[in-house]
Amino acid sequence: MNTKSIASLLLTTALSFAAAGVASAQDKTVKIGALSDQSGLYADLGGPGSTLAARMAVEDSGLAAKGWKIDIISGDHQNKPDIGTTIARQWFDVDKVDVIVDVPNSGVALAVNNVVKEKNGVYINSGAATSDLTNAQCSPNTVHWTYDTYMLAHTTGQALVKAGGDTWFFLTADYAFGAALERDTTAVITANGGKVAGGVKHPLNTPDFSSFLLQAQASKAKIIGLANAGGDTTNTIKQAAEFGIVKGGQKLAALLLFLTDVKAIGLETAQGLNFTETFYWDMNDQTRAFSKRFAEKMKNNAPPTMVQAGVYAGVRHYLKALEALGGNPHDGVKIVEKMKSMPTEDDLFGKGEIQPNGRTIHSAYLFEVKKPSESKGPWDFYKLVGTVPGDQAFTPLSESKCALLKK
Amino acid sequence: MQALYAQLLVGLINGSFYALLSLGLAVIFGMLNIINFAHGALYMMGAFVAYFLLNLGGINYWWALLLAPIIVGIFGMILERTMLQWLTGLDHLYGLLLTFGIALIVQGLFQNYFGSSGLPYAIPDQLKGGMNLGFMFLPVYRGWVVVFSLVVCLATWFLIEKTQLGAYLRAATENPTLVRAFGINVPRMITLTYGLGVGLAALAGVLSAPINQVRPLMGADLIIVVFAVVVIGGMGSIMGSIITGFALGVIEGLTKYFYPEASNTVVFVLMVLVLLVKPTGLTGRAA
Numbered sequence: 001m002n003t004k005s006i007a008s009l010l011l012t013t014a015l016s017f018a019a020a021g022v023a024s025a026q027d028k029t030v031k032i033g034a035l036s037d038q039s040g041l042y043a044d045l046g047g048p049g050s051t052l053a054a055r056m057a058v059e060d061s062g063l064a065a066k067g068w069k070i071d072i073i074s075g076d077h078q079n080k081p082d083i084g085t086t087i088a089r090q091w092f093d094v095d096k097v098d099v100i101v102d103v104p105n106s107g108v109a110l111a112v113n114n115v116v117k118e119k120n121g122v123y124i125n126s127g128a129a130t131s132d133l134t135n136a137q138c139s140p141n142t143v144h145w146t147y148d149t150y151m152l153a154h155t156t157g158q159a160l161v162k163a164g165g166d167t168w169f170f171l172t173a174d175y176a177f178g179a180a181l182e183r184d185t186t187a188v189i190t191a192n193g194g195k196v197a198g199g200v201k202h203p204l205n206t207p208d209f210s211s212f213l214l215q216a217q218a219s220k221a222k223i224i225g226l227a228n229a230g231g232d233t234t235n236t237i238k239q240a241a242e243f244g245i246v247k248g249g250q251k252l253a254a255l256l257l258f259l260t261d262v263k264a265i266g267l268e269t270a271q272g273l274n275f276t277e278t279f280y281w282d283m284n285d286q287t288r289a290f291s292k293r294f295a296e297k298m299k300n301n302a303p304p305t306m307v308q309a310g311v312y313a314g315v316r317h318y319l320k321a322l323e324a325l326g327g328n329p330h331d332g333v334k335i336v337e338k339m340k341s342m343p344t345e346d347d348l349f350g351k352g353e354i355q356p357n358g359r360t361i362h363s364a365y366l367f368e369v370k371k372p373s374e375s376k377g378p379w380d381f382y383k384l385v386g387t388v389p390g391d392q393a394f395t396p397l398s399e400s401k402c403a404l405l406k407k
Numbered sequence: 408m409q410a411l412y413a414q415l416l417v418g419l420i421n422g423s424f425y426a427l428l429s430l431g432l433a434v435i436f437g438m439l440n441i442i443n444f445a446h447g448a449l450y451m452m453g454a455f456v457a458y459f460l461l462n463l464g465g466i467n468y469w470w471a472l473l474l475a476p477i478i479v480g481i482f483g484m485i486l487e488r489t490m491l492q493w494l495t496g497l498d499h500l501y502g503l504l505l506t507f508g509i510a511l512i513v514q515g516l517f518q519n520y521f522g523s524s525g526l527p528y529a530i531p532d533q534l535k536g537g538m539n540l541g542f543m544f545l546p547v548y549r550g551w552v553v554v555f556s557l558v559v560c561l562a563t564w565f566l567i568e569k570t571q572l573g574a575y576l577r578a579a580t581e582n583p584t585l586v587r588a589f590g591i592n593v594p595r596m597i598t599l600t601y602g603l604g605v606g607l608a609a610l611a612g613v614l615s616a617p618i619n620q621v622r623p624l625m626g627a628d629l630i631i632v633v634f635a636v637v638v639i640g641g642m643g644s645i646m647g648s649i650i651t652g653f654a655l656g657v658i659e660g661l662t663k664y665f666y667p668e669a670s671n672t673v674v675f676v677l678m679v680l681v682l683l684v685k686p687t688g689l690t691g692r693a694a
Contacts, residue, residue: 043523212667243537
């Protein structure tokens with residue numbers, strides 16, 4: 001290679017970098033990766049519905065008409081952290097994904113959190129529960145949208161302790177989520193003068209809970225706290241009814257229950273359960289209008305769960321931030337900072353904000369499952385019992401251990 | 408101590424499902440030499456057929472106990488006629504791969520249509536409620552599952568080991584050419600046997616529907632454990648499967664009591680131990 005060709009090579013390279021620099025300032029291409037459990041026990045509460053929610057957020061943003069090109073791809077993490085991180089890495093390295101959304105399963109969520117930070121992408125988590133995502137393991141690239149274990153503990157947990165449920169026995173899913181939920185709820189119980197009589201940790205995706213339920217029954221605790229989710233929770237509730245646990249005087253606390261779980265259990269068995277969600281399709285005209293559009297595109301005409309609603313709201317807010325930036329800088333920290341600087345507002349969660357630790361704050365609602373006689377339609381399941389304002393439901397910044405707050 | 412008795416009983420209940428499923432697998436392996444990986448999917452289909460019968464046809468649980476195994480059994484026989492029969496004489500691996508593929512397709516189709524969280528199926532009115540045994544509250548339905556499974560298991564064992572039909576079957580697997588020379592239609596017998604094994608899986612599915620959700624992955628979650636049961640019991644051994652099924656249910660139940668975190672793996676630890684000591688399984692004969 002002679003001097004002339006080296007010079008021309010250098011010149012071309014310099015020019016292409018310059019061109020890329022110009023392009024990034026006005027770059028209006030975005031790639032969204034919806035990473036979820038597409039086939040396992042959390043597939044109905046996130047899964048294909050989350051991808052649909054992301055797609056609807058893109059359509060509703062109206063950015064396509066303004067010349068933006070936004071693509072969505074989806075992936076199945078199968079509830080395995082190694083698979084989740086492999087997909088995330090491939091998305092950033094090969095597919096040039098800008099933002100990863102949803103990611104239920106706290107174990108996978110925490111693992112993906114590290115990858116997104118390393119690659120300086122954006123992470124809008126809706127499906128995972130662990131409060132560590134915005135606490136001990138917070139990241140400048142992460143926004144945690146819908147709910148978390150702190151919120152569940154301080155709403156459902158607190159309400160039940162105050163109503164006289166002062167002794168608890170935990171049935172806990174044996175991974176990051178269960179541990180976080182049990183830890184956060186235990187803190188609430190002891191702070192309110194109650195005590196934890198014992199607990200068992202069961203493997204994820206257990207078909208039979210009778211052994212565990214017998215132990216819970218033998219503990220004579222007033223409340224049996226279910227620190228599990230999805231198929232595990234539905235099986236526990238169903239089998240608890242079979243063993244006459246509630247009839248025997250003990251109360252079940254479904255610390256995390258989704259719309260699809262109630263559908264799966266059936267109102268006959270689920271009636272009377274108290275739990276917390278931050279979104280329910282039948283709250284007001286806006287949520288009903290969105291849910292109707294969503295259900296028309298979903299199989300079995302299912303309305304959105306709070307996780308899917310969170311994906312929609314998170315993507316909407318992300319796109320608003322990009323629009324405000326005037327283009328996609330492909331810089332995760334910068335985009336998330338912009339997201340935090342703008343108040344959140346959408347039809348599904350109302351007004352809110354994203355705290356410096358990445359936690360989105362909005363109201364949480366205590367619900368009770370209706371009796372079969374009270375239900376007027378195939379998805380008419382919840383009665384609103386109470387509303388907890390966002391600043392009381394989520395971790396106060398003064399208690400947060402997030403390193404981002406120590407700046 | 409009371410709690411321990413309760414765990415033993417609960418273990419026995421789960422053992423009934425293991426026994427029924429592994430029995431079907433043992434029948435199919437013993438007679439057809441096929442490692443039927445589709446067994447879990449067929450078990451799931453049994454539960455779904457019961458659900459459809461109730462919700463679309465108003466046909467109750469008791470009829471489902473009879474009809475679901477027949478319907479799924481016929482589906483199994485069609486599978487055997489159209490696909491599995493071409494594998495006769497080939498290595499086990501081909502059957503395993505084919506049935507595994509069938510399982511994935513069937514589960515995928517159900518999941519695509521019904522989602523993953525499952526459909527509710529109520530306990531029949533006659534079997535609702537429970538009895539206080541002093542040391543535990545036993546739901547009547549669970550008691551029924553144990554008794555009914557035991558009867559079905561023993562009847563199947565009797566059919567294969569003690570009747571003339573069973574004798575033909577066993578002979579046909581040992582030396583099909585000779586049996587055919589006696590004027591017995593061996594391929595038809597093989598098809599019927601596969602149908603019987605599949606019917607047992609579907610029957611377990613119907614029994615399981617009121618306890619577990621009717622879920623597309625209910626079989627996939629269970630099948631690996633059931634295979635471990637069959638391996639521990641000795642591939643193809645009818646009585647071995649029945650006894651090991653119940654025994655492992657009990658051992659698993661006790662693990663849930665003493666060290667719950669290990670309850671999903673204890674069966675496999677046992678499998679390793681048994682294979683180290685006796686590679687043919689507890690009651691298996693050396694090939």
